[in-house]
Amino acid sequence: MKGEKKVLKKLLTFVLLLAFVLLAACGGKTATETSSESGESSGEKKKLTFWHIETGSNQEVLNAAVERFEKNHPDVEVEVIQQENDPYKTKLSVAMGGGTPPDVFTSWGGGWLKEFVKAGQVKDLTEELDKENFVPVALTNSTFDEKLYGAPLRIAFVxxxxxxxxFEKLNLSTPETYEELLGVIETLKDNNIIPFALANQSKWPGAFYLMYFADRIGGSSLFNEAYERTGRAFDNEAYIKAGEKIQELVKAEAFPKGFNGLNYDTGQSRQLFYSGKAGMIIQGTWLLSNIRNELPEFEEKIDIFPFPAVEGGKGSKNNVVGGVNPTFSVSTKSENPDLAVELVKELTSQETAQELTDKSGAIPAVNGVEITDEFAKRTYELLEKSEVLQPYYDQTLPPELAELHKDTTQxxxxxxxxxxxxxxxxEEKAQEILTEK
Structure with a gap:
């Protein structure tokens, strides 16, 4: 009996030894090794990617927000990729279509974001965000079918x-009507100063003129009627007259030579303005951030006024073209959606919005921000006087129609x-695709 027990004991020992050898030979791992490789105890970080198009002080503010997020989430690393403005839409569309989008991305809301929403590529943030944290009007461009798909940081207008x-040297007053503007243009030209700095290679800078003329001539409801197909259309006389006003300015030599080939992103129009070669520029309130980053001392030389009224037109000179940007959204492809939402919250926190306003004079889309910046107060006063905020056409219209709008305007x-x-x-393109929106 004892002999049998000894044999069994030896046999069991041999089997266990053989099993251990085979496990090692097959690449088996101990519990500690397996845990280390899975990242549970190795300190391996989760990763988020974040795409945006901000520059200068605005970019610094976003970087600071990301640093705060990483400090509060030491197990997360955020890859921040700053994209150039003009190629951004194409790059994001390709990434979305290819199934490799960033976790968090910036947009202007409107029709462009809606296309991604319709394709199921944007996370619903309705239950994730507290709407009370934001200025109500700032949420409209990222709300579709009563669901929220983006968090806004800044309200901008043009x-x-x-x-x-x-203007002081030439004894010029800021014009309130288009006829007065033509007088200012002639005086500037007589003194060898380009009236308007314009770099229109990317098309959107020139589109501001069409939007303003259309509003001033046809009134604030013109675009909505054409877009919603409820009245006047895109071939309405007001749009034709708006185009005629643009061509009148072109023929009056109100813009620099070769303006349709100049690049805004590289600063070609801004340099004309900074150098005093041009007296005016029609551009968004984000220009202040550019000035503070590129030529801070120039700020004391500038001021703003509303786009003039057109005599006989239906629109008020207090109406402004504007929008909400950046608006931050989360991709449905994110492997860490909860963390991506937390990053969006930090990017649109009161601390981030306050810093943005203090550094770049931005108008906050976040509640609770104290506007202490003197130029921000000036722009905010102008916005408060506005009766209507006309959203940018190219951010509201479906992409194909938006591109046609920019192409035809150029x-x-x-x-x-x-x-x-x-x-x-x-109008022909609108009839083709707007019935499907």
Whole structure:
């Protein structure tokens, strides 16, 4: 009996030894090794990617927000990729279509974001965000079918910026009507100063003129009627007259030579303005951030005024073209959606919004921010006087129609298309695709 027990004991020992050898030979791992490789005890960090297009002090503010997020989430690493403005839409569309989007991305809301929402590529944030933290109007461009898909940080609009030093020297007053503007243009030209700095290679800077003229001539309801298909259309006489006003300015030499080939992103129009070669520029309130980053001392020379009224037109000179940007959204492809939402919350926190306002004079889309920056107060006063905030066409319209809007407007500026032809093309395309929106 004892002999049998000894044999069994030896046999069991041999089997266990053989099993251990085979496990090692097959690459088996101990519990400690397996845990280490899975990242549970190795300190391996989760990763988020974040795409945005901000520059200068705005970029610094976002970087600071990301640093705060990483400090509060030591197990997370955020890869921040700053994209150039003009190629950004294409890059994000390709990434979305290819199934490799960033976890968090910036947008302007509107029709462009809605296309991604319709494709199921954007996370519903309705239950994730507290709407009470935001200015109500700032949420409209990222709300579709009563669901929220983006968190806004800044409200921006487009005034006319002018060089106070030049205006004072030439005894010029800020114009309130288009006829007065033409007088200012002639005086600037007589003194060898380009009236408007414009770099229109990327098309959107020139589109501001069309939007403003259309509003001033046709009134604030014109675009909504055409977009919602409830009244006047994109071939309405007001749009034709808006194109005629643009071509009148072109023929009056109100812009620099070759303006349709100048690049805004590289600062070609800003440099004309900074150097005093141009007296005015129509650009968003984000221009202040550019100035503070590129030529801080120039700030004391500038001020803003509303786009002038057109005599006989239906629109008020207090109406402004503007929008909400950046708006931050989360991709449904994110492997860490809860963390991505937390990053969005930090990017649109009161601390982030306060710092953005203090550094770049931005108008906050976040409640509870104290506006202490003197230029921010000035822009905020102008916005408060506005009766209507007209959203940017290219951020509201579906992508295909938005591109046509920019293409036809650039062609109007280039005198290669008549306003009638441009309006007809817009309306034909609208009839084709807006019934599907």
């Amino acid at each position: 005034p006319v910026w002018y060089n106070k030093e030049i 062609a109007i500026f280039g005198l290669s298309m008549t306003p009638e032809e441009a309006a007809k093309k817009m």
